Amino acid sequence: MPADPATSSTGNEHARMLRDSVADFVKRGTDIKRVRRLRETQPGFERPVWQQMAQFGWLGILVPEAYGGLGLGCTEMAIVAAGTASALTPEPLTAAAVLAAGAIMRSDNETLKRELLESLVAGASIPALAWQENAGVIDATQCTVRAEPFEAAIKLNGGKKFIAGAAGADGFVVSAQSPEGLTLYWVPAGSSGVTLDLQPLADGRTTGTLQLNDVVVPPSHVLASAACAREALEGAIDTTLVMAGAEMGGVMGRALDMSVDYMKTRVQFGKPIGSFQALAHRAVDLHIQRELSSAVLDDAVALFDAGVTGTRRSSMASRVKARCSEAGLRITREAIQIHGAIGFTDEYDAGLYLKRALTLSAWLGNAAQHRRRYAELAVTHE
């Protein structure tokens, strides 16, 4: 079973329906052949599938009803994130509907916010969040892109890196330092002065690098003023860390299931290899890692849905990302070992799971970075 954050909230009708729609989608709408076909292509996903996700309501799970969304919580989003990731779905679901949407939702330009969220939820427009500038940084306040007054508008200069879901994005939420402080701007893709480069990720998708050269932004595209921009980014990032953990849960769950199945059927020395205690104990250790991951994830979604804020929220997010990244990488690495040579082939799916785990682990900080962040937050908390 993939990590299933909703087992604790049985009776939740939304959760049940979402689980069904995810199971159904994974079974029919997407398959590993499609995942393989879309690897190393651009944008690396399919708009019709994105539309389908919109119809299921997935893109608006976290978006308040007043803005066209379902107004549900992390519990429900985690079900979809884990389910789609377990099938290695390449659509930028968490990048757009959690990370970018999270920043937009917490912004204070009501008109723009409504417009962006409604078109996101409808599947019409895909936003991406461009906040990071250097590798290894989880701190949203480390921002050097400059926003300067220019005639009646604003001019942006600088660069952003590691933008998830940049391929195929219709626009970018860009953080910049304005004279008032950290501010968020909406920059439609293809605006004059904007250059987007895509670099391959291990799992066959891409990450974006954005160059902004004298990009002119009208005042109506100031999405979040300095009064709320920082909290918008930090809230979005913390929520995404938890959802990346849920995705990792889906990945590790499928990789472990696949390995355990293989241990039951692969025969060497006249016995299923699962009967060799060295492998059996290994599989049990991996199962423990999976359960630890799903337990911390359960706690996290409950805490987030109860409205946790500040340092407690960030600590919890780091706990999830640390555990899930560590466990996900370990399980997918061991999946190769358990399979032997066939696990090292591109034709077999175990490698695809390892590569998604590598990608998810490196996104927004790996296990080591989040253990450190957790420790630093604990110190400041005292």
Place this chain on the structure above:
Amino acid sequence: MTPPDFNALGDDDFRARVREFFAQHYPPHLRFVLRRARLAEMKAWYLTLSRHGWIAPNWPREYGGMGLDTGKMIILLEETERYGVSRVPDHGIVQVGPILMKYGTPGQQQFYLPKILTGEHIWGQGYSEPNAGSDLASLATSAVPDGDDFIVNGQKIWTTLAHDSTHIYLLARTSREGKKQEGISFLLVDAASPGITIRPIRNIAGHEEFCEVFFDNVRVPQANLVGGLNKGWTVAKALLSFERINIGSPRRPQYALKRLEQLAHAKGLFEDPGFVDKFTALELDLADLGSLYARYVEVVKRGEELGQEVSMLKIWAMEAWQRLTDLLIETAHEYGGMPGEHSMDGVDVDVLSPFYYARPGTIYGGSSEIQRNILAKYVLKLPS
């Protein structure tokens, strides 16, 4: 053309000779290729080595090898690794040559050995099958006598560089009686024989290096049998002592270690006690492997047989290599999820290639689990 007696040189002189040779002859664009290089890329280097009498360092001089003693072999391999010289397709040199010297008929030796030296014959190893991996003795590819030939039917898999090989050395079943190991024969097969189909298999690093090889009524002359009928298991297991320790040498992980060190310096990580401990633990894992390795090298130098305990070198070398590439990925942060070479804090590193290629080290050549079984049984003498 008899090459000089390198063993007569002092170690330092020999090392200098090797360095000079590489600097002079090795194609710079092939340094530190982080995958298994293909024959087309390596052919010119193969021929260069061949022309200078350097292609078979492990072979005695009377067979056209360099005849290096163990100490000189180690120096050569250290320098190979240090300079980033890629492996040529070397199964003929490392496996077939020594096997034929020990078990081959004079006719087989005279025919095959010179062609390995010149690169006319390139060999691939056809041992594993879909249902015979760790349990190699259960292999099912059959060789049935028919006149002067055997008729071979079956399938081999994971045959490294079969698509670059002119020949395949094969373990095939010639008897179904008695112990499984006692019904296996060692055959030399021309890869161009009718009935052989080779299909490359892409690995997770994206390269086609190993293959499936199908045998459909392939005729192999009985004269190509090595070591006698049903004696193939003995032939295949009689690896020279040196080859058995070589796979456990501490050299393999050097690229990853060096890049990790450079990267850590560039990122200022040696100011970070948490990182210093992780890095040093790995550095010492490899340094101590070096000490253990040297101990076995001495055994070989004295001309003594190595026992089963040599399995521990391979376990430790391969698993330390994996841990090292895990730390490389971790240290690369976002780039740990991005293939290819990237400039990180001014250091150019490809972190995923070493990570991918460290994975099968615990699978091929006897998996880590199998090596542990061997140690438990033969060294600790635990009941099984």
